[in-house]
Amino acid sequence: MFAGFDWDVIQRSAGYLFREGMTFTVTLTVLAMSGGIVLGTALAMMRLSSVKPLALLAGGYVNLMRSVPLLLVIFWFYFLVPYIGAWVIGAKQPVQVGAILSSVITFTLFEAAYYCEIMRAGIQSIPRGQVWAGYALGLNYWQTMGTVVLPQAFRNMLPVLLTQTIILFQDTSLVYVLSITDFLGAAAKVAQRDGRLVEMYLFVAVVYFIISFFLSHQVKRLQAKLAVPGRM
Amino acid sequence: MAMIEMKDVSKWYGTFQVLKDCTTNVDKGEVVVVCGPSGSGKSTLIKCVNALEPFQKGDVVVDGISVADPRTDLPKLRSRVGMVFQHFELFPHMSVTDNLALAQVKVLGRPREEAVARGMKYLERVGLKEHAHKYPGQLSGGQQQRVAIARALSMDPIAMLFDEPTSALDPEMINEVLDVMVGLAHEGMTMMVVTHEMGFARKVAHRVIFMDRGEIVEDAKTDDFFGKPRSERAVQFLSKILHH
Numbered sequence: 001m002f003a004g005f006d007w008d009v010i011q012r013s014a015g016y017l018f019r020e021g022m023t024f025t026v027t028l029t030v031l032a033m034s035g036g037i038v039l040g041t042a043l044a045m046m047r048l049s050s051v052k053p054l055a056l057l058a059g060g061y062v063n064l065m066r067s068v069p070l071l072l073v074i075f076w077f078y079f080l081v082p083y084i085g086a087w088v089i090g091a092k093q094p095v096q097v098g099a100i101l102s103s104v105i106t107f108t109l110f111e112a113a114y115y116c117e118i119m120r121a122g123i124q125s126i127p128r129g130q131v132w133a134g135y136a137l138g139l140n141y142w143q144t145m146g147t148v149v150l151p152q153a154f155r156n157m158l159p160v161l162l163t164q165t166i167i168l169f170q171d172t173s174l175v176y177v178l179s180i181t182d183f184l185g186a187a188a189k190v191a192q193r194d195g196r197l198v199e200m201y202l203f204v205a206v207v208y209f210i211i212s213f214f215l216s217h218q219v220k221r222l223q224a225k226l227a228v229p230g231r232m
Numbered sequence: 233m234a235m236i237e238m239k240d241v242s243k244w245y246g247t248f249q250v251l252k253d254c255t256t257n258v259d260k261g262e263v264v265v266v267c268g269p270s271g272s273g274k275s276t277l278i279k280c281v282n283a284l285e286p287f288q289k290g291d292v293v294v295d296g297i298s299v300a301d302p303r304t305d306l307p308k309l310r311s312r313v314g315m316v317f318q319h320f321e322l323f324p325h326m327s328v329t330d331n332l333a334l335a336q337v338k339v340l341g342r343p344r345e346e347a348v349a350r351g352m353k354y355l356e357r358v359g360l361k362e363h364a365h366k367y368p369g370q371l372s373g374g375q376q377q378r379v380a381i382a383r384a385l386s387m388d389p390i391a392m393l394f395d396e397p398t399s400a401l402d403p404e405m406i407n408e409v410l411d412v413m414v415g416l417a418h419e420g421m422t423m424m425v426v427t428h429e430m431g432f433a434r435k436v437a438h439r440v441i442f443m444d445r446g447e448i449v450e451d452a453k454t455d456d457f458f459g460k461p462r463s464e465r466a467v468q469f470l471s472k473i474l475h476h
Contacts (some may be wrong), residue, residue, distance in 0.1 A: 129317055129321040132321065133315075133321035136282060136310055136313075136384075137311065137384075138340075139334075140307045147334060230367050
């Protein structure tokens, strides 16, 4: 039944797909993850803060981001960031940001909202007594957070955090709409040029599956490795 | 000389008053046991001493320093007062050694070797030297609580607060913890202890404070409290926990 297909197209284009496409996909994933976790942790601490305006601001941001489809956010930022940039630096013309930088900013800001909620759950999973114990020993807020709460919270939420990152890895394919050559974008270009849609999209799906499945498996192993002795 | 002075301490959760004008003091070298029915405010009261629980009225003065004064360096004040919790609250992601050394290094600025050596000294004292490399989850409840006491002592506290230190322990482990506390009391440590262990109170407490519904109902010398409690509520409480 596969007689009419030309599987050779995969071999011919593989170099281009991985060199150009996958490199961008991985770079975007890593940048958005790093930025998202840092920003997400800050947002989570704001949401849990006793300073009401901070908590409200972070809560509003998170709820907004989580209520809008990612595809829309990508468009939004692509068209809005140049104007915001111009407003910030006081320029008359919209700042040329470019699709790639725009996508990095978008994914970082979008993922931060999800990482924030994971962090918040992780921080709240630490019993209040642990914070009391830190304070009672004379540790201040930042020391208690940094040495007592966050290290435990990170361990508890690591599986969810990494799973969210695997979802992010798959979601980066949405930059397709900005005509960026990510892995899917590169495959789509070849598919349309050579008229080999079925072959290319099937290949792309297999590659995404293998990588995501492998990463999920690694998450389980890492979880076992990081477990605290004497605890589940 | 009063090490801990509480003056008219009152606290509300919303409109519900959990502490009503609590006034008492703990002298240097004195052991004071706080008892009372659950929900009477004992744990809340003891947590006011090192400001883990904020209060709205009154003041607590520890070694001459006011807890309510906004200018007070609370972390510094807390570092001088040891506290032991019902659920031990050792840091589960750190070895026993690191639990003992953490605050000594971060708060007191001691070099790590000195902090570890000091921690070991107190770990040996509570009889757990050979467990230094373990994690809290690998120890029994009684052992964890003894480590928690060693952790507090490593900070060279001027007073120790115990918040129901044996309530979460299996019966066979209660004595190993009480023994350490009795030892401390005999050495002259200033102690404020929330507990239902009336045997411990009889043995080492100089005074007993009885609380009910957020009030200090009785504040008496140990022999007087057990011999001739003045209030009806204390009589009832004692009959409930002593005769069964």
